[in-house]
Amino acid sequence: MGRLGVVSYHSSPLVEPGSGDSGGMTIYVRELAEAMARHGVRTDIFTRATGDQSRITELSPLVRAITIDAGPASLSKSELPAYIGEFSAGIADLTEGEGIHYDAIHSHYWQSGLAAKALVERWNVPFVHSHHTLARVKNSHLASGDVPEPQERIDGEKEVIRSADVLVASTDDEWDHLACLYGASHDRLKTIHPGVDHSLFAPAERAAARAQLGLRDEVVVLYVGRIQRLKGIELAVRAVEQLVGAVERDVVFMIVGGASGSGGDGEVRRLNELVTELDLESNVRFMGPQRHGRLPAFYNASDALVVCSHSESFGLAALEAQACGTPVVGTPVGGLSYVVRDGESGFLVDTRDPAVFASRLKTLLGDEQLIQDFRVSAVRSAQAFSWERSAAEFIELFNCLMTERAPHLCTC
Numbered sequence: 001m002g003r004l005g006v007v008s009y010h011s012s013p014l015v016e017p018g019s020g021d022s023g024g025m026t027i028y029v030r031e032l033a034e035a036m037a038r039h040g041v042r043t044d045i046f047t048r049a050t051g052d053q054s055r056i057t058e059l060s061p062l063v064r065a066i067t068i069d070a071g072p073a074s075l076s077k078s079e080l081p082a083y084i085g086e087f088s089a090g091i092a093d094l095t096e097g098e099g100i101h102y103d104a105i106h107s108h109y110w111q112s113g114l115a116a117k118a119l120v121e122r123w124n125v126p127f128v129h130s131h132h133t134l135a136r137v138k139n140s141h142l143a144s145g146d147v148p149e150p151q152e153r154i155d156g157e158k159e160v161i162r163s164a165d166v167l168v169a170s171t172d173d174e175w176d177h178l179a180c181l182y183g184a185s186h187d188r189l190k191t192i193h194p195g196v197d198h199s200l201f202a203p204a205e206r207a208a209a210r211a212q213l214g215l216r217d218e219v220v221v222l223y224v225g226r227i228q229r230l231k232g233i234e235l236a237v238r239a240v241e242q243l244v245g246a247v248e249r250d251v252v253f254m255i256v257g258g259a260s261g262s263g264g265d266g267e268v269r270r271l272n273e274l275v276t277e278l279d280l281e282s283n284v285r286f287m288g289p290q291r292h293g294r295l296p297a298f299y300n301a302s303d304a305l306v307v308c309s310h311s312e313s314f315g316l317a318a319l320e321a322q323a324c325g326t327p328v329v330g331t332p333v334g335g336l337s338y339v340v341r342d343g344e345s346g347f348l349v350d351t352r353d354p355a356v357f358a359s360r361l362k363t364l365l366g367d368e369q370l371i372q373d374f375r376v377s378a379v380r381s382a383q384a385f386s387w388e389r390s391a392a393e394f395i396e397l398f399n400c401l402m403t404e405r406a407p408h409l410c411t412c
Contacts, residue, residue: 001398003042005095005102005119006033009087009112010080012047013065014057016291023226023260024316025132027292028194029108030059035195035391037062044100046091048083049073068094076262080111081152088118104398108132110153113160120163126401128394129164131157132313134174136181138230141311141333146229147263158182165407166397168192170314171335187408192394193338194314195387201296201323203379209300218250219243219365222302222326224295224317225309226260229267232308232331234274238354239306241278243361251283256298258289299324303365304346306357309333319385322346322378327371329360339385345377 006029013030017023033043042062049067057065068090071083095102104126107116113129120127135149135157142148161167161184169175169191178184210216221240225231233255240253259265268286275284290298299305305321305328312334319339321328328346330336340346347360364371400410 001041001103001395003102005105006043006045007107007112007116008045008047009115013045013059014053016289025108027316031197031387032390033063034060035387036395039391039395041395048087084111084115088115091119092122103402104128110156110160114156117163127165128168129160130168134177137177138311143229143232143310165401166190166411170194171338187411190397190411192390193385194316195385195390196319196323196382197387198323201320203325204300206300209297212297213301215301218252219247220302221253222298222305224256226257227268228260228264230310232310233271235308235352235354235357236306237271237274237284239357240283241280242354242358244283246362247365253284254287256287256290295320296324299326302326304329304361306330307336315339319382323382325375325379327364327374327378341377341381345374345381
C-alpha cells in the first residue's frame with residue numbers, strides 16, 4: 001500500500017470539528033490518515049473548496065488535504081448532490097494531470113461515495129466506503145420536530161452499497177443495519193472500530209484543567225459535539241435542572257459545539273429559550289466550537305460527559321472523554337455500548353426521562369469512591385481503541401483487496 005485517495009466531499013479536514021458539517025467524521029478522516037502515514041502510507045484527502053483555502057495543504061508528513069472547486073463556495077447540504085459530478089471530474093483532472101496513481105479509494109458518507117464511484121470506474125482500483133451515519137437509521141430514531149432524511153439520500157446510499165468492494169462499519173450494530181436495512185451482502189461488510197489519540201486524550205490534573213477554564217469546585221457536566229435536534233441536548237438540560245439543588249455544590253453544564261445543519265441555528269435558539277424558561281442561565285454555558293487540541297482540558301475538568309443522542313454512528317466524544325478518565329452518562333446508541341461499560345465506567349440510560357438521567361448523575365457525583373473507580377475503568381476501557389490499531393486493520397484490508405480483488409477473501 002503506497003498511496004491512498006480519500007474522498008470527503010462535504011466535510012473538510014481543514015475545518016475544526018464541532019460546528020457546521022464538521023464533527024466526528026472529520027476527526028475520523030484526519031486521525032486515520034495520520035495514523036496510516038506512520039505506517040508509511042501516503043494519503044491525499046479530497047474535499048470541496050468552500051473558501052480561500054490553499055489548493056493543497058500538508059496536514060502532516062505524507063498527508064495532504066486537496067480542495068476541489070465544485071459549485072459555489074457556500075452551499076446548503078441539500079444543494080451539494082448537484083455538484084458531485086463536477087467534484088469527481090475535478091479530482092480526475094488534477095490527479096491525472098499530475099500523473100498521480102492511487103492504490104485504492106476510501107470514501108466517507110454517501111455523497112463522497114457517489115463521487116468515489118465515478119473515480120473507481122475510471123481508475124479500476126479497490127473501493128472501500130464508510131457511511132458513518134445511515135438515513136434509514138436516523139429516520140427511525142427522529143427527535144420530535146426533526147426533519148427526516150430525504151429519499152435522495154437513501155437512494156444514494158443504496159447506490160454506494162451496490163458499488164463499493166467493501167463497506168466498513170464502525171460497530172457490529174452498523175454492520176447489522178447495512179445488512180438488514182439495506183440488504184448489503186455479508187461478505188462485503190467489515191467492522192473496524194475508530195480509535196482515539198492517547199497522546200492527546202489522557203488523564204491530567206483536574207484542578208489545573210479547571211483553572212484553565214475558569215472553574216473552581218463546581219459540579220461540571222459536559223456535552224461535546226454539534227448542536228442539532230438529533231443530539232438530544234434538551235434531555236441533558238432538563239436533567240441538569242433536576243441536579244441543581246439536589247447536590248451540595250453549584251452545577252455548571254458546559255455545551256461545547258456549534259450549530260449544525262439546516263436546523264442548527266433554530267436548535268441553538270430553542271435551547272437558549274429552554275435555559276431561560278428553566279431559570280438555568282447561571283448554570284448552562286454555551287462555549288461554542290473549540291479546537292480539537294483544546295478538548296482534553298474540558299474533559300479533564302468535568303465530572304461527567306453526557307451523550308443524549310437519538311442515534312450515533314459511534315460517539316467519538318465518549319471515547320475521548322473516557323481516555324481522559326471522565327465517566328459518561330448516555331443513551332445506549334451507536335458505539336456507546338462498545339465504549340462505555342455500564343455500571344463500571346459510566347451509565348447507559350435506556351429511557352429519555354430527565355429524572356432518570358439526573359438520578360444516574362447524582363449517584364455518580366454523590367460517591368467519591370465510585371467516581372474514582374469509574375475514572376480508572378474509563379481509562380482502561382478506552383485503551384482498547386487506538387488509531388494505530390484502526391490504521392493497521394485498514395492497511396491489511398487494502399493490501400488484501402489489491403492482491404485478491406475478491407472482497408469475500410478480505411472481510412473474514
